[in-house]
Amino acid sequence: MADNKDDKYLMDHNYDGIQEYDNPLPAWWLITFFGTIIFGFHYWIHYEFGGGQTLADELKGDLAIVKSLNPSTDNPDKEETLAALVSSDTAKTLGKEVYGAKCAVCHGPELQGLIGPNLVDEYWIQGKGKLVDIAVVVRKGVLDKGMPNWDNQLKEEEIQSVTAYIYASRGNKPANPKAPQGEKVVE
């Protein structure tokens, strides 16, 4: 490799046998180097002085879009629509599944109550045990008392189905029920 085309750039120093060429800097490298510096400068000016969007603005815009996706503000929970689900086996099967996955940890696998209250007795803390009452608690939760809100966590049909499942399970007699909490509701 004696006659390499770099040889004209060979420098005369030598460190422990290591020599150095003094090849010119590759053009594409120089372009990248100065390109990023120039870009960086503009980027900085844009965000600091040029009215570039702040993170808060960005979020505000995005939240507005998300809100506009969900325009319906009227209550989706109607006693009649829910009642139809109570007699639907598919709905109750889905509801049972959701219950097992999300609710059983707190309300017990048999709905007998554990961390949260018993759901099959006649006592209710929130509302009067109507379908709509249950759906609203599930949707909004009771955040101060440790009942999560599920409106962001579950899909619409899951919320309605689990409501139907709970409603249909009233009167079950699980072993070791949790002591009643709330008001007794007589129909």
Add this chain to the structure above:
Amino acid sequence: MSEHNGNLEQVYYDDEIVKKFIMATLVFAGIAFLAGLLAALQMAFHPFNTNLEWLTFGRLRPLHTNAAIFAFAGNAIFAGIYHSTQRLLKTRLFSDTLSNIHFWGWQLIILAAAITLPLGYSQGKEYAELEWPIDIAITLIWVVFAVNFFGTLARRREKHLYVALWFYIATIVTVAVLHIVNALSIPVSLFKSYPVYAGIQDAMVQWWYGHNAVAFFLTTPFLGLMYYYMPKAANRPVYSYRLSIIHFWALVFIYIWAGPHHLLYTSLPEWAQTLGVVFSLMLWAPSWGGMINGLLTLRGAWHLLRTDPVIKFFAAAVTFYGMSTFEGPLLSIKSVSALAHYTDWIIGHVHGGALGWNGFLTFGMIYFLVPRLWKTELYSIKLATTHFWIGFMGIIGYYLSMVTAGITQGLMWRAIDAQGKLVYPDFVETVNQIVPLYWVRAFSGLLFIIGFFLMCYNLYKTIRSAPARSEPQPTEVKNTRWVVAAGHETPHRSLEGMATVFTVLALVAILVGSVIEIYPTLNMHKYVPRDAAIEPLTPLELAGRDLYLREGCYVCHSQQIRPLVAEVLRYGDPSTIAESMYDRPFQWGSKRTGPDLARVGNKYPDLWHFRHMLDPRSVVQQSLMPAYPWMLQKKTDFVGLRKRVTVLKNLGVPYTEEHLANADVMAEKQAAEIGKALVAQGAPEGVENKEIVAMIAYLQSLGQKRKANRTTQVGKAE
């Protein structure tokens, strides 16, 4: 000094110290890699946490990272620096005694780390977990190293410093500055301290440190090693001297500013985030300057790639370096960071650098050095080649699986459906999706380790075949220290002859960015409006927070909600500067293996946490979080709380006289209340003085400390 070409003189190089550091490198590589493998298995299959507190993921991961960075890479750097510096300067190391103090001191530090980290003594700052006595020891040993190195420079027989030495100089001064500034803390007891920085200050300083640990511990010294061993092994001149100059100075000047790219979209002030983005982009070309100089040095020697395993390792290492330093700026772009931050993509990025660049460069260097130091031939080139290919496949498998996992999970976290709801509101679902990739990662890591053990066997056989030790032989060198330049010297060339000036300039280069970024955040009050003030933690909650640090929960959980729409839907309002203003250390985290916890307070009843901590599977069936049964056995250290509160008060946390005098009583009272409530909900009796209650108190306080507006509802950002 008269004109002459230098006298011939004899030097005895100290190769024994190099051999020692190589051995230590190998031992700790094994430990670091095996710890990594176990950690990878824990991610894939939680029972690998073994329910032993010392091996649980939160404590194992710091052990793995510290061993990989400071024990494996550290010892490798010292071996290479001590070997090459003597030859580049034509002199023996300054002091054999200092060399040995350096060696044994460093190994003792590693030993101390290996004992204290599993025991849970941790400052809770990533890559800086070691407690204050060990931090002091690190400082002292680093000073010993510096004195030994600069003493050697002073005694050199070569006037000009070769580019490798520039990188060593930058390493030594910068690591000293980084370590000391970041580790400043006030001790509470022998193994507990609180950092002097809080909240955004701590975040800024920590990632200035963390990022530059990568820059000045894992990059600059290795570039120096590359500049020595690559041309040596290839027997070719370095590609471009002027590229060395410009990429060196650009690198040390720019690197130091890039830390905030770890904190994009956090509550760090936005000007600092913007600086982080800008300087990270500007780092791309200087980094690639090193890659070009490494790879193009092989011009005219490409055939060695086929025959010489050392060149294979070097060429691959430099290529991985190029890959990582392209990916780094890419990840610093805000929109990319929004997707990738907190995911496994970052883990993949790190390992591309650590396994590919640091690992392979070290392996190449060791394959190069061992036969020369022991004066023999490598036992098997074939085995070394096999090591290369197995290791290479391991890295590729690791990298691809983690990038895929990261992007997959990142997309799932942000997916929003047509009704504006999260598509995957259940966090565990996004974790389970990538568990198969965790298996691929563990398997890939195993490949890398198998390669490493092949190397150990190969080196063992090599050393066994070495001739019996002979008397050290002198090397004949020409003393060119005082040679006067024949013709005109460029200014930089003259600078290369002035070691002290060079060192000072390097120091100035790294201080500019450091001061500009850190100084403004030190004045917290500029950023926290008075009415936004928050209440400090109660003593019991503080005890819980210290347990959170001890268990290393921050390696899996963040406490920083970014102002991104999907995050606000999932976790609540974005985190504010005020909310972490008393946090010492800050616990924003860098990885979300589990969900963000910044607003987990009040989300679940106490009993939920009680059961979750003891056995996460009992409340979240598919969780991979480790269980913490020992928190039900161990008692809360109530008595020590007064001292902790006092130290924090001295640091500026607004605790009252009542707190100082009665922290323990207050904590016991709060614990009794929680204990009673737990019993009422069905927990066993007698838990109130146990650690688990302190932990629950802390978790329930998260996001609940704003004086106004005590509870936040998910999804209400405005």
